[in-house]
Amino acid sequence: MDLGSVVVGLMALVAAAGIGAAVVAHRSRSAIVGAQRSAREARADLDRREATAREQRGVQDLILGSMQEGVLLLDAELDTAFANEALDRHLGGRPASVAQLLPLDFQEAVRGVATSSTPVTVEAERHAPDRWLRLTAAPAGDGAVLVVVSDVTDARRIDAVRRDFVTNASHELKTPAASIQAAAETLSAVAEDDPAAVPRFAAQLEREALRLSRIVADLLDLSRLESGGEVGEPVRLDVVVREEMERADDSAKRAGVDLSVRTNGPALVRGSARDLSLLVRNLVDNAIRHTEAGGRVTVDTNEQVDQVTLTVTDTGVGIPARELPRIFERFYRVDRARSRETGGTGLGLSIVRHVAENHGGSVAATSELGTGSSFVVTLPASAPSEDAAPSSGRRAGEGTVN
Ligand code: ADP
Numbered sequence: 001m002d003l004g005s006v007v008v009g010l011m012a013l014v015a016a017a018g019i020g021a022a023v024v025a026h027r028s029r030s031a032i033v034g035a036q037r038s039a040r041e042a043r044a045d046l047d048r049r050e051a052t053a054r055e056q057r058g059v060q061d062l063i064l065g066s067m068q069e070g071v072l073l074l075d076a077e078l079d080t081a082f083a084n085e086a087l088d089r090h091l092g093g094r095p096a097s098v099a100q101l102l103p104l105d106f107q108e109a110v111r112g113v114a115t116s117s118t119p120v121t122v123e124a125e126r127h128a129p130d131r132w133l134r135l136t137a138a139p140a141g142d143g144a145v146l147v148v149v150s151d152v153t154d155a156r157r158i159d160a161v162r163r164d165f166v167t168n169a170s171h172e173l174k175t176p177a178a179s180i181q182a183a184a185e186t187l188s189a190v191a192e193d194d195p196a197a198v199p200r201f202a203a204q205l206e207r208e209a210l211r212l213s214r215i216v217a218d219l220l221d222l223s224r225l226e227s228g229g230e231v232g233e234p235v236r237l238d239v240v241v242r243e244e245m246e247r248a249d250d251s252a253k254r255a256g257v258d259l260s261v262r263t264n265g266p267a268l269v270r271g272s273a274r275d276l277s278l279l280v281r282n283l284v285d286n287a288i289r290h291t292e293a294g295g296r297v298t299v300d301t302n303e304q305v306d307q308v309t310l311t312v313t314d315t316g317v318g319i320p321a322r323e324l325p326r327i328f329e330r331f332y333r334v335d336r337a338r339s340r341e342t343g344g345t346g347l348g349l350s351i352v353r354h355v356a357e358n359h360g361g362s363v364a365a366t367s368e369l370g371t372g373s374s375f376v377v378t379l380p381a382s383a384p385s386e387d388a389a390p391s392s393g394r395r396a397g398e399g400t401v402n
Contacts, residue, residue, distance in 0.1 A: 069150045074098055076143030078114060090133055090149045092126070098145075102126065106135045106149075113137040113145050123152060132156050168331045172215055172346070179208040211343065218347035221278060222330070225354035234382055235276055237267040237308055238301045244280040245299065248288060256293030257314075259284075267301040267308040270382040271359040279355040282348040283312040283375050289342040290373070291316030303381055307361075310377040319367040327365060328353045352377070 064071055070087030074080060078098035088094050095101045098110050105124040113120055119138040126133055132153045140146040183205040190197045245261050252259035269276070280299075287297040291314045300311040319327060323334045331346040333339040339346060349363075352375075356363045361379035 069148050072101075072147040072149070073140065074110065074114075074145045074147065078110065078145065081144070087149060090131070090151055103133075106133075106147075109135055110137050110145055110147060113139060114143065165330060169215075169219060172331060173212065176208040176212040176215070180205060180212065183208060211340075211345075214343065215345045215347070218345045218351065221351055222347055222354065225275065225351060225358060228358065232270040233273065235269050235271055235273045237269050237276060237310060237379070238263040238265070240273060240276050241280055241299055241301055241310065244277055244284055247281070248284045251285070252288050252297065255288050255291070256295075257288050257291050258296045259288070259299075260296070261299045261301075263301045265303060267303040267310075268382045269308050269359060269379045271379075272355075275355045275358065279352050279377065280310065280312075282352050283310075283377070286344075286348055287312050287314035287316065287373070287375075289344065290314065290338070295372075306381050308379045308381045310379070311374060313372065313374040315372040318369040318371055319365070319373055320369055321367075324365055324367060328363070 064084040067084060067086055070090040071082070071084045072080065072087050072095070073082040074097070080094065080096055083094045091102065098107055098114075101107045101110060103124040103126055105122050109120045109122045112118075117139045119136065121134065121136045123132060123134045125131070130153075131151055134150050134152045135147060137145055137147045183201050187198060187201040187205065190201065241261055241263065245259060248259060284297065284299060291297060295315040297312070297314045297316075300309075300313075302309045302311070317335075317338075319334055326332045327334065328349045330350045333344065333346045338344075353363050356377050356379065359379050361377060363375060363377045365373060365375050367373035
């Protein structure tokens with residue numbers, strides 16, 4: 001082999017080696033790039049999964065955090081695995097395990113679910129602050145227990161008020177109904193034997209029937225008012241007052257009570273003329289019924305910048321200070337006998353309060369025993385521009401009438 005061939009072979013070898021090296025280098029670079037790419041993709045996939053998981057956790061936290069109900073998840077050892085904020089609020093802290101779950105009735109209920117795998121609901125009272133709580137516990141798989149706690153204090157109070165109301169209403173209706181029955185029986189018995197006694201029992205019958213229908217009418221008004229006010233219309237309260245004063249004139253005269261009204265011009269409110277009449281009627285009627293002959297009842301309407309006040313003042317028997325906070329309750333009477341004798345139902349002031357509140361206003365009473373009482377109703381005034389044509393503006397009135 002000559003030198004030239006050796007050099008050419010060597011060169012070819014070197015070239016081949018170079019190409020091989022380049023190929024190898026190229027191959028390993030591709031492998032690295034491929035590995036880098038799949039690492040990047042894996043990373044991106046992981047990031048996506050983490051973001052989705054974060055998003056889901058965020059939604060879960062939002063839902064569980066904004067729930068009114070307390071949620072508690074206990075694991076198979078009955079240790080706390082999760083609790084939301086509402087649970088802290090309801091229980092006054094977060095139990096680390098079922099052993100710290102109070103009231104004790106709740107603990108027993110949860111242990112019962114863990115052993116029996118049957119859902120259970122139990123209500124119990126916790127103190128400081130006094131609240132009634134309802135716990136529902138259900139098996140959540142693998143020995144875990146899911147607990148939901150809600151505050152049922154208000155629902156229980158409304159229930160109790162309803163029960164009391166039904167009991168009181170039934171009691172109030174039972175008395176005149178029994179009197180009507182007794183009077184009717186006596187009437188038929190005396191009709192033949194003692195005709196002279198008939199008018200007396202007939203009058204009793206009429207009186208009790210009237211009382212019964214008054215109670216029913218007030219109950220119907222109250223139930224209508226409790227379900228909210230009527231659609232608002234512009235109402236001239238001063239005109240409503242004057243209409244009611246005319247209506248009350250006869251009974252004031254019969255009672256020997258001087259009835260007068262003062263208005264300082266149109267008193268415009270937005271609401272229901274019918275309900276406002278009811279409010280005025282009840283206050284004026286009460287004032288007359290609780291004032292002795294020779295006494296005085298004054299009704300004032302006054303419009304200020306943004307509110308209208310109605311004041312009914314009497315020089316009557318008055319109300320003891322300790323009774324004042326309760327007189328707006330349904331069927332509450334200071335003097336039961338007087339209320340009955342004068343045709344009261346015990347619902348008048350409750351109706352007044354509902355009408356005032358339905359109109360966005362309020363009612364307050366001040367009184368001095370033996371001197372008289374004053375009831376002040378405050379209602380938001382309605383701007384005259386909004387209410388160009390007041391619906392109860394049949395007759396505007398100013399000055400004083402008797
Ligand atoms: P009633 O039909 O018995 O008058 P209300 O709900 O209207 O029922 O009033 C509740 C109680 O408040 C009355 O029974 C009475 O004892 C007391 N009361 C209301 N208004 C007056 C008043 N103007 N003067 C004295 N007592 C009043």
